[in-house]
Amino acid sequence: EVQLxxxxxxxxxxxxxxxxxxxxxxxxxxxxxxxWFRQAPGKEREGVACISNDxxxxxxxxxxxxxxxxxxxxxxxxxxQMNNLKPEDTAxxxxxxxxxxxxxxWVLSTPPSDGNFNGHRGRGTQVTVSA
Numbered sequence: 001e002v003q004l005x006x007x008x009x010x011x012x013x014x015x016x017x018x019x020x021x022x023x024x025x026x027x028x029x030x031x032x033x034x035x036w037f038r039q040a041p042g043k044e045r046e047g048v049a050c051i052s053n054d055x056x057x058x059x060x061x062x063x064x065x066x067x068x069x070x071x072x073x074x075x076x077x078x079x080x081q082m083n084n085l086k087p088e089d090t091a092x093x094x095x096x097x098x099x100x101x102x103x104x105x106w107v108l109s110t111p112p113s114d115g116n117f118n119g120h121r122g123r124g125t126q127v128t129v130s131a
Contacts, residue, residue: 002026002120004034004095009125012085018127020080022095029053032119033100034078035069037111038091038127047107048093051078058104063089085129092124 008020024034035050035058049059049069057069068081078095096103096111098119106112114121 002097004097004120004122006093006095006122006125009093009127011128011130013130014085014087016085016129017081017083018085020082020093020095020125020127022078022080022122024076024078024095024097027097027120029071029073029076032097033103034071034095034097035103035107036080037094037096037106037121038089039094040091043091045111045113046091047109047111049080050096050103050107052100058107060107082127085127087129087131090127090129092126094124095122096120 003025005023012018030053033050033052036048037045038048039045047060048063051057051069051071066084071078096119
């Protein structure tokens with residue numbers, strides 16, 4: 001069974017930092033890429049970043065230079081280091097796993113709704129950035 005468990009969310013002031021973690025199990029990292037989506041209340045889901053097991057990373061434009069995605073393959077964990085956070089980063093952040101090319105496309109465009117999502121998603125962790 002595929003499992004993705006997020007942790008590390010919280011409340012931070014604008015300009016602050018948080019590190020999200022995603023512990024994954026039930027699949028081989030080489031078969032899927034792993035990444036992050038986010039969704040704020042009343043807004044569409046957004047892709048944030050993804051990483052494949054060869055270390056290739058893709059970022060949504062608004063987080064480039066501020067967020068860094070990385071993986072610890074030995075411990076089956078993917079991280080999202082978020083620096084210089086802004087109030088508009090406030091959202092529920094979901095760890096996702098999906099075929100590599102699909103996940104890269106979704107990070108750079110609008111991810112599909114759950115009904116059309118060909119992948120796996122965790123339950124999410126709340127990130128709130130105060131002004």
